[in-house]
Amino acid sequence: MxxxxxxxxxxxxxxxxxxxxxxxxxxxxxxxxxTLAGLGPGDAxxxxxxxxxxxxxxxxxxxxxxxxARLQLVGGLExxxxxxxxxxxxxxxxxxxxxxxxxxxxxANAMLKGVSPSGGHFYPAFPYASxxxxxxxxxxxxxxxxxxxxxxxxxxxxxxLSFPFNIRxxxxxxxxxxxxxxxxxxxxxxxxxxxxxxxxxxxxxxxCGECHTPRDFAGGVKKAEWLAGAVAAEGSGVVPNITxxxxxxxxWSEADIANYLETGFTPDFDSVGGAMVEVQKNMAQxxxxxxxxxxxxxxxxxPHPNGYxxxxxxx
Amino acid sequence: MxxxxxxxxxxxxxxxxxxxxxxxxxxxxMKERGKLAGQISKMVKGETPFDGAAALDAxxxxxxxxxxxxxxxxxxAGSDKGDTTAAPKIWEDMAGFKATEDxxxxxxxxxxAAAPADADALKAQLNTLGGDCxxxxxxxxxxxx
Numbered sequence: 249m250x251x252x253x254x255x256x257x258x259x260x261x262x263x264x265x266x267x268x269x270x271x272x273x274x275x276x277x278x279x280x281x282x283t284l285a286g287l288g289p290g291d292a293x294x295x296x297x298x299x300x301x302x303x304x305x306x307x308x309x310x311x312x313x314x315x316x317a318r319l320q321l322v323g324g325l326e327x328x329x330x331x332x333x334x335x336x337x338x339x340x341x342x343x344x345x346x347x348x349x350x351x352x353x354x355x356a357n358a359m360l361k362g363v364s365p366s367g368g369h370f371y372p373a374f375p376y377a378s379x380x381x382x383x384x385x386x387x388x389x390x391x392x393x394x395x396x397x398x399x400x401x402x403x404x405x406x407x408x409l410s411f412p413f414n415i416r417x418x419x420x421x422x423x424x425x426x427x428x429x430x431x432x433x434x435x436x437x438x439x440x441x442x443x444x445x446x447x448x449x450x451x452x453x454x455x456c457g458e459c460h461t462p463r464d465f466a467g468g469v470k471k472a473e474w475l476a477g478a479v480a481a482e483g484s485g486v487v488p489n490i491t492x493x494x495x496x497x498x499x500w501s502e503a504d505i506a507n508y509l510e511t512g513f514t515p516d517f518d519s520v521g522g523a524m525v526e527v528q529k530n531m532a533q534x535x536x537x538x539x540x541x542x543x544x545x546x547x548x549x550x551p552h553p554n555g556y557x558x559x560x561x562x563x
Numbered sequence: 564m565x566x567x568x569x570x571x572x573x574x575x576x577x578x579x580x581x582x583x584x585x586x587x588x589x590x591x592x593m594k595e596r597g598k599l600a601g602q603i604s605k606m607v608k609g610e611t612p613f614d615g616a617a618a619l620d621a622x623x624x625x626x627x628x629x630x631x632x633x634x635x636x637x638x639x640a641g642s643d644k645g646d647t648t649a650a651p652k653i654w655e656d657m658a659g660f661k662a663t664e665d666x667x668x669x670x671x672x673x674x675x676a677a678a679p680a681d682a683d684a685l686k687a688q689l690n691t692l693g694g695d696c697x698x699x700x701x702x703x704x705x706x707x708x
Contacts, residue, residue: 484650485705511690512697513604517597519693521700528697 274420295393306526323404332409369419378455446545476555493551505543
């Protein structure tokens with residue numbers, strides 16, 4: 249029976265070591281002092297552009313809000329996903345229910361590292377895996393702009409997630425796999441500035457890849473199928489392929505893409521639909537140059553066939 | 564007697580299936596809306612010169628299309644199955660669906676009544692109508708492929 253005791257001992261030691269390692273590996277990591285020092289005071293006027301590029305209002309305004317009510321970031325939308333229901337919180341300037349008491353450093357840690365002021369992990373339904381690619385100066389500008397928005401009282405309901413996704417600490421391991429400030433698509437030297445500007449908007453604040461790219465079993469985006477379209481994580485149906493591959497938008501010119509983002513009409517005058525309706529409202533607030541940059545980037549990225557299964561024949 | 568009733572109702576069902584295809588009908592009307600929006604958009608963007616009479620014709624056709632779009636006939640129970648991108652939400656919230664359609668009809672009517680005098684006026688109307696398209700497609704349509 250000695251061998252059994254040895255085995256048991258080994259299992260306990262290894263398991264214990266694994267748990268200790270897991271604990272350290274899953275610890276929230278904040279921004280370093282140098283990055284925080286480089287934030288500087290933001291410019292609210294410039295931050296407005298980042299606010300719309302980032303699409304904050306699509307998830308954080310009250311569902312169905314129109315016009316100026318979209319600036320009341322009270323939260324409460326229910327995102328029903330295979331992991332459970334995520335409820336975007338109140339990020340208005342309310343001191344108690346919102347983020348009115350957050351410092352600029354708190355805000356930067358949330359946006360770039362997915363870490364809350366109290367040191368916990370945010371769920372990546374908050375798309376910090378994309379925001380991590382943003383420039384600290386843009387984070388500072390966004391913070392300044394959000395300071396100008398109204399304080400609205402009221403806490404949104406909590407997330408309703410199933411095990412094991414309800415263990416926040418586990419997100420630390422997820423971050424080790426998927427959180428990186430590096431661009432997704434490496435572009436060669438001599439790439440036009442317009443395409444680079446588009447890459448920043450799409451991969452960073454715009455967080456297009458969060459819905460338009462299929463995900464692996466652990467919920468990380470499959471960078472090898474970047475923007476190839478995906479089965480919708482929330483609700484039903486699919487999110488379209490926006491590369492130039494089979495099933496994608498090869499036939500769209502750059503002007504078509506920019507026009508779609510501005511007006512909501514596709515080249516054959518179908519209209520924007522689904523969750524993209526809110527996104528397009530935000531894109532319409534950007535400058536024509538920003539929309540043209542997004543279009544130029546989408547035409548420059550590697551083409552992929554659809555990242556979702558073909559439609560089943562009608563039954 | 565019972566057999567006869569069943570036979571008649573089966574014939575009637577077969578007949579309605581053969582003569583009316585609400586999915587095709589509603590798709591044809593939607594396609595026409597898109598085509599009209601395309602004509603208007605060309606003038607808004609200056610790809611074709613602004614022509615008040617042609618713009619008004621397009622808006623009138625849009626209004627006629629909207630008035631033909633009878634939700635009860637085009638979205639009968641059971642027509643959520645088949646080659647359609649209509650969302651189940653239509654039948655769960657028929658009143659809400661009809662309200663968005665009614666808004667489109669009202670906006671098309673208002674556009675005709677206002678008879679746009681220049682490309683800018685037409686642009687404002689196209690934005691309103693396009694916004695209605697998006698509002699409805701946000702909730703009541705599912706992208707499937």
